[in-house]
Amino acid sequence: MERNQMKMNLRQCPECEGERLYATETQTWNHTAVLWPRLGGFWGTTPLLVVVCSDCGLTRFYVGGEGREKMKRSAKWRPV
Numbered sequence: 901m902e903r904n905q906m907k908m909n910l911r912q913c914p915e916c917e918g919e920r921l922y923a924t925e926t927q928t929w930n931h932t933a934v935l936w937p938r939l940g941g942f943w944g945t946t947p948l949l950v951v952v953c954s955d956c957g958l959t960r961f962y963v964g965g966e967g968r969e970k971m972k973r974s975a976k977w978r979p980v
């Protein structure tokens with residue numbers, strides 16, 4: 901995962917301020933495209949960092965790789 905993401909405050913939960921967080925790195929796949937449409941390549945993969953608070957269960961997802969650039973050009977994504 902990119903260094904700038906490691907600088908983020910991943911060690912404290914923004915919901916309950918708990919500090920027992922767990923993280924895993926995975927990929928978005930085609931079958932998860934309902935959540936992250938069109939961010940991967942032909943095979944539909946892009947890095948995904950998942951951080952879960954073991955106290956309240958809040959789950960955060962961080963899209964890595966080229967996924968964040970692709971969403972800027974995709975009709976499936978709009979600025980908020």
Ligand SMILES: [Zn+2]
Pocket residue numbers: 913914915916917918953954955956957958
């Ligand atoms: Zn929490």
